[in-house]
Amino acid sequence: xxxxxxxxxxxxxxxxxxxxxDCVYETRDTTYYLFWYKQPPSGELVFLIRRNSFDEQNExxxxxxxxxxxxxxxxxxxxxxxxxxxxxxxxxxxxxxxGGYNKLIFGAGTRLAVHP
Amino acid sequence: NxxxxxxxxxxxxxxxxxxxxxxxxxxxxxxMYWYRQDPGMGLxxxxxxxxxxxxxxxxxxxxxxxxxxxxxxxxxxxxxAAPSQTSVYFCASSTQGADTQYFGPGTRLxxx
Numbered sequence: 001x002x003x004x005x006x007x008x009x010x011x012x013x014x015x016x017x018x019x020x021x022d023c024v025y026e027t028r029d030t031t032y033y034l035f036w037y038k039q040p041p042s043g044e045l046v047f048l049i050r051r052n053s054f055d056e057q058n059e060x061x062x063x064x065x066x067x068x069x070x071x072x073x074x075x076x077x078x079x080x081x082x083x084x085x086x087x088x089x090x091x092x093x094x095x096x097x098x099g100g101y102n103k104l105i106f107g108a109g110t111r112l113a114v115h116p
Numbered sequence: 117n118x119x120x121x122x123x124x125x126x127x128x129x130x131x132x133x134x135x136x137x138x139x140x141x142x143x144x145x146x147x148m149y150w151y152r153q154d155p156g157m158g159l160x161x162x163x164x165x166x167x168x169x170x171x172x173x174x175x176x177x178x179x180x181x182x183x184x185x186x187x188x189x190x191x192x193x194x195x196x197a198a199p200s201q202t203s204v205y206f207c208a209s210s211t212q213g214a215d216t217q218y219f220g221p222g223t224r225l226x227x228x
Contacts, residue, residue, distance in 0.1 A: 004158075043221065043222050044221050047219075050215075103161055103164070104159075106158035108158045
């Protein structure tokens with residue numbers, strides 16, 4: 001069965017600290033996709049990244065970076081030099097071919113609070 | 117280009133009332149989805165559609181119905197609202213199933 005686990009319910013840091021949000025997934029498929037979304041206090045869901053299972057290269061986008069490790073079924077997200085504007089709930093999600101279509105399975109989310 | 121829009125943004129219903137949530141997308145996406153978000157549970161798929169005129173059940177379909185009469189619109193109906201349907205509802209769309217899903221701003225529904 002597919003599953004996404006975000007074990008960290010809440011994280012609190014002080015501005016400029018680095019922070020890593022963990023994501024562990026389960027799937028039987030060899031082809032799958034992993035996503036991160038950000039939900040700021042305003043409530044909308046903002047797409048951050050999509051990664052397919054054949055691409056294990058780490059990705060960096062400004063202060064954001066993602067570490068994909070198939071050996072540990074993890075897709076962790078690091079924010080470098082955090083800022084107050086990074087305060088949000090972050091969701092990791094998995095899409096595979098289970099059930100005949102590529103449904104998106106979300107983790108429960110990690111609430112990040114960045115304090116000045 | 118508005119992306120994905122949802123109407124209304126907020127709604128309060130009494131138990132037993134009915135209502136329809138409207139989702140519209142202007143990206144010519146084939147796939148559309150309805151999710152609900154409850155505290156501590158992430159988002160759960162209610163129903164989805166892989167094209168105009170098609171609908172299918174997701175993870176938590178009971179108590180909801182959907183219709184996709186036009187490619188750009190996906191309607192979510194509650195025939196007889198229950199307090200357990202108090203939630204935030206999100207619509208999303210994508211070109212295909214494995215592609216990135218883009219979400220609307222959400223509808224906060226309270227059932228008293």
